[in-house]
Amino acid sequence: xxxxxxxxxxxxxxxxxxxxxxxxxxxxxxxxxxxxxxxxxxxxxxxxxxxxxxxxxxxxxxxxxxxxxxxxxxxxxxxxxxxxxxxxxxxxxxxxxxxxxxxxxxxxxxxxxxxxxxxxxxxxxxxxxxxxxxxxxxxxxxxxxxxxxxxxxxxxxxxxxxxxxxxxxxxxxxxxxxxxxxxxxxxxxxxxxxxxxxxxxxxxxxxxxxxxxxxxxxxxxxxxxxxxxxxxxxxxxxxxxxxxxxxxxxxxxxxxxxxxxxxxxxxxxxxxxxxxxxxxxxxxxxxxxxxxxxxxxxxxxx
Amino acid sequence: xxxxxxxxxxxxxxxxxxxxxxxxxxxxxxxxxxxxxxxxxxxxxxxxxxxxxxxxxxxxxxxxxxxxxxxxxxxxxxxxxxxxxxxxxxxxxxxxxxxxxxxxxxxxxxxxxxxxxxxxxxxxxxxxxxxxxxxxxxxxxxxxxxxxxxxxxxxxxxxxxxxxxxxxxxxxxxxxxxxxxxxxxxxxxxxxxxxxxxxxxxxxxxxxxxxxxxxxxxxxxxxxxxxxxxxxxxxxxxxxxxxxxxxxxxxxxxxxxxxxxxxxxxxxxxxxxxxxxxxxxxxxxxxxxxxxxxxxxxxxxxxxxxxxxxxxxxx
Numbered sequence: 001x002x003x004x005x006x007x008x009x010x011x012x013x014x015x016x017x018x019x020x021x022x023x024x025x026x027x028x029x030x031x032x033x034x035x036x037x038x039x040x041x042x043x044x045x046x047x048x049x050x051x052x053x054x055x056x057x058x059x060x061x062x063x064x065x066x067x068x069x070x071x072x073x074x075x076x077x078x079x080x081x082x083x084x085x086x087x088x089x090x091x092x093x094x095x096x097x098x099x100x101x102x103x104x105x106x107x108x109x110x111x112x113x114x115x116x117x118x119x120x121x122x123x124x125x126x127x128x129x130x131x132x133x134x135x136x137x138x139x140x141x142x143x144x145x146x147x148x149x150x151x152x153x154x155x156x157x158x159x160x161x162x163x164x165x166x167x168x169x170x171x172x173x174x175x176x177x178x179x180x181x182x183x184x185x186x187x188x189x190x191x192x193x194x195x196x197x198x199x200x201x202x203x204x205x206x207x208x209x210x211x212x213x214x215x216x217x218x219x220x221x222x223x224x225x226x227x228x229x230x231x232x233x234x235x236x237x238x239x240x241x242x243x244x245x246x247x248x249x250x251x252x253x254x255x256x257x258x259x260x261x262x263x264x265x266x267x268x269x270x271x272x273x274x275x276x277x278x279x280x281x282x283x284x285x286x287x288x289x290x291x292x293x294x295x296x297x298x299x300x301x302x
Numbered sequence: 303x304x305x306x307x308x309x310x311x312x313x314x315x316x317x318x319x320x321x322x323x324x325x326x327x328x329x330x331x332x333x334x335x336x337x338x339x340x341x342x343x344x345x346x347x348x349x350x351x352x353x354x355x356x357x358x359x360x361x362x363x364x365x366x367x368x369x370x371x372x373x374x375x376x377x378x379x380x381x382x383x384x385x386x387x388x389x390x391x392x393x394x395x396x397x398x399x400x401x402x403x404x405x406x407x408x409x410x411x412x413x414x415x416x417x418x419x420x421x422x423x424x425x426x427x428x429x430x431x432x433x434x435x436x437x438x439x440x441x442x443x444x445x446x447x448x449x450x451x452x453x454x455x456x457x458x459x460x461x462x463x464x465x466x467x468x469x470x471x472x473x474x475x476x477x478x479x480x481x482x483x484x485x486x487x488x489x490x491x492x493x494x495x496x497x498x499x500x501x502x503x504x505x506x507x508x509x510x511x512x513x514x515x516x517x518x519x520x521x522x523x524x525x526x527x528x529x530x531x532x533x534x535x536x537x538x539x540x541x542x543x544x545x546x547x548x549x550x551x552x553x554x555x556x557x558x559x560x561x562x563x564x565x566x567x568x569x570x571x572x573x574x575x576x577x578x579x580x581x582x583x584x585x586x587x588x589x590x591x592x593x594x595x596x597x598x599x600x601x602x603x604x605x606x607x608x609x610x611x612x613x614x615x616x617x
Contacts (some may be wrong), residue, residue, distance in 0.1 A: 099419045105506060126502025138512060148511070149501035198497070205501050214311040 015055035045209060045239045046091060051105035053086050053095065061273035063105075064260055068135075068209075069178075072239045073231060075250035075281065078260030079296065082124070083244045083273025088211050090114075090240060092128035093121040100285040126153070133214040135194035137186030137201070142178050145186045145197055149205035164204055171237075172200035173230050192223025199230065203238075210234065212242040216249065228253050245280045247297060250281065255286040259293045307563055356593070359586035361580050371587055376545075376564060380571075380579045385588045391464050391544070392533055392592065396599055398468025399532045404525050407479025411521075414480075415487040416509050443474040443540030444609075450544060451456035460555035462543035467558060475528035476515035480523025486517040520608035526603045530596050536562035539572050561592040 009011070046068040053060050061083025068074045076084035086095065092112060095101040101279050107114045108253045114124060126149075138145050147155075155161055169175040174196040176188070197214060202210055212231075216224040231240055244250050250257050257268050258278040262271040277284060277293045288294045364371060367384075373382025410432075418425040447470025451459050459466040490513050498508035514521075544563040568585035 038343060045583055092500075093498070097495070098498070099421050122502060122504045125499055128502035129502070130496070132493060132496055132500065136491075136497045138494070138497060148498075149503075152501070152507060168387065201497075201501055207502075 006295060009035070013206070021186045045070050045110060046241075047106075047108045047111075049106050051090070051103065051107060053083070053090055054100075054102045054104065055098065056100040057268070058270060059272045061260070061275075062244075066275055066278050068239060068241055069256070070239050071235055071237075072255040073253055074226055074233050074241060075254035075257045076241070076243045076260060077079065077245075077247055077257060077296075078276075079262060080245075081261040081271065081273065082260035082262050084260045085213055086273070087275075088213055088241060091209075092125050092130055094125070094130065096121050100253050109114045127207050128209040128211060129205060129207035130209060130213045131195070131198050131202055131215045134218050135190070135191055135198050137184065137194050137197050140187070142186045142197060143182040144171055146200050146204045148258075149201060153205060168200040169197075169206040171203045171234070172196040173226060173233075174200055190223075192219050195219060195223070195227060196230070198290050201221060202295060204235070207238065209239045209241065214245060217245060224249070237260075251285050254281045257281045257286060259288070259290075259296060261296065273288050314412050326329050328415050356586050356589045360583055360590050363583040363587050364590070370590060371584075376559065378454075380574065380577045380581050380584055383566060383584055385561060385591050388561040388564040388588065389544075389591060389595070391467065391558045392562075392595055394464045394554070395468045395471045395560060396529055396533055398465075398593065400530050401524070402453045403472035403476045403528060404470065405531075407476050407528075408483050408521060410480045410513075411483030411487055412509060413563075415484050416505065416513065423506050430479050431566045432477050436481055440537045442475055444469060444541030446470070447473060447538055448541050448543075462557065464558035466540055467542050467544065467560065470542055471532040471535065474535065474538060475532050478531065479524055482527065483517070483521045486520025487513060487525065490516045490519060504533075515610060519607045522603045522607040522610070525598050529599045529603075533592060533596055533599070534562060535560060536560075536566050539563050540566075561588050561595075562569065564588050565592070 023254065039147050044067045046066075048063050048066040050065075051063045076088060089095045090103055090107060091109075091114075095103065103115055108128065109124070112119065138148060139168050140148070143165055146168050147161045150164045155164065166175060168177075170176060174193060177193060178184075178197075184286065187199060192210070195218075199210075199215075216227050231242070235255075242250075242254065258280065260273050261272060261276050263274050264271055270302060277288060277290045279289075284293060285297055288297060320469075342351050371384045372389065374382060375388050376385075377383045414425065414429065419429075420426075447466060450473075451466035452461050452463075452471045455466075455469075459469070483489050493517060494512050495508050497513050503511065539560055539562065544556045544559045565585045567590065569579040571581040573580035573582075
């Protein structure tokens with residue numbers, strides 16, 4: 001609903017995608033944090049508590065507490081190997097496909113434990129869609145790429161499918177570029193177009209949440225900007241969680257940022273990932289509480 | 303180094319030219335290319351020689367008798383015999399392999415690759431066993447088939463019938479089908495599965511809609527190999543009890559024979575004094591017929607594969 005848009009932070013500083021907070025906005029951000037009162041009725045989509053993900057005996061990442069709010073963009077940032085992608089993939093149970101992966105602790109989605117034995121992982125993924133690092137369209141036509149999800153969900157009428165395909169492609173800002181060649185292969189598109197096709201495919205099943213795993217890392221700056229613009233429009237409808245290597249991107253697009261880093265695993269030799277700090281993006285980028293966050297933000301490591 | 307004298311520039315260009323135009327490293331490459339070309343030609347020569355031998359040997363017989371050779375039953379007069387009973391048996395063996403071994407093998411491959419926990423000890427045991435089974439000699443399968451299909455399952459197969467032979471051959475090629483299908487499924491990129499799961503497809507939907515179409519060309523290559531193998535084997539059929547003498551009638555549950563058996567038998571028989579053709583000519587002609595059957599099976603697989611490959615890139 002509109003509770004996000006009317007929050008004090010938004011009322012005072014109309015943040016647009018291209019002019020997000022940066023390190024030079026320190027004064028503005030300071031004012032922001034002082035008036036940053038959380039509206040109490042904000043809907044929490046994911047609530048993560050005391051979570052650890054293991055690969056066999058190896059603990060890959062630990063999160064003490066993290067909550068993702070509705071119609072916000074939450075960014076996971078941090079150096080390589082800090083477990084942000086592992087964390088993201090636990091949110092829609094994509095880690096189930098790794099035989100040795102195991103989750104301890106609790107992730108609730110709208111109050112329901114995602115790892116409850118009664119929960120059907122396929123239904124989870126139908127509601128929590130995913131966009132991957134490398135664009136991965138199906139080797140099918142553009143139309144069939146988008147129509148695949150709705151068809152699985154039982155939409156059979158041609159007119160209905162046509163409608164979903166057009167709506168999804170418009171939603172992914174791709175319609176005008178491909179409307180005359182819907183029958184052509186999705187693999188014939190450029191990298192940026194392919195990624196938007198993947199977004200359209202994710203949107204077509206009308207999910208509640210869209211997880212994005214470094215969606216722009218294989219794209220050029222122009223394609224990246226388009227996807228970032230798109231994310232701003234999408235968050236009106238969806239809740240977005242994005243993993244990014246690119247701090248500037250997190251600063252530009254996200255409402256909240258979670259900073260992960262690696263630390264020496266007390267029960268082993270290998271380094272393990274940990275959530276260090278989670279807050280409003282303006283705060284993380286201007287007055288981080290943890291020294292490691294500050295070092296990473298200012299480019300001193302990572 | 304803000305300015306360079308002209309002479310120095312020329313000198314530099316000359317040394318760069320010398321470096322860029324040297325060819326000596328290509329000598330080893332050329333030698334390798336020549337070797338590869340030679341071995342390829344040897345392989346090709348053997349194939350062509352084989353075909354020429356078979357065609358040369360059988361041309362006068364086929365030229366005179368033609369279709370009559372294909373439709374005649376086996377017997378003792380080399381001027382009258384034909385491959386009909388063998389052709390019937392071989393085609394049925396091929397059909398059994400396609401209908402029994404391929405669905406079974408493919409299902410096993412799908413289970414092992416897509417569903418089973420690859421780290422589990424039982425899964426690993428099964429995989430090792432399948433690999434070993436692929437290396438078991440055909441004669442052993444003949445013994446197994448004899449016990450299993452002609453004795454234990456006698457009520458179903460009616461003993462030494464083409465059903466027993468087809469099932470034995472299906473058993474023989476099953477490990478090959480499983481292994482080649484597994485390799486084909488394993489080659490499907492994980493990102494394709496991710497894409498399917500990401501829009502909420504179930505394991506089976508992802509397998510059906512994305513993994514199998516993508517793996518289809520590889521799976522079909524495996525089936526081509528296995529059908530060709532089943533059509534060419536003679537050893538298990540000898541043990542199952544293929545007929546070599548007289549076989550006037552062909553039926554599913556009666557006595558049977560197959561082309562490899564005929565070739566084996568006819569090659570060893572002397573030419574009767576008063577006949578026009580030798581048994582060896584019949585053997586060559588039967589070989590040609592077998593080659594044609596294998597080609598027909600393979601061609602249909604290639605056609606299917608091309609269809610799948612087209613759909614792999616999207617239409």
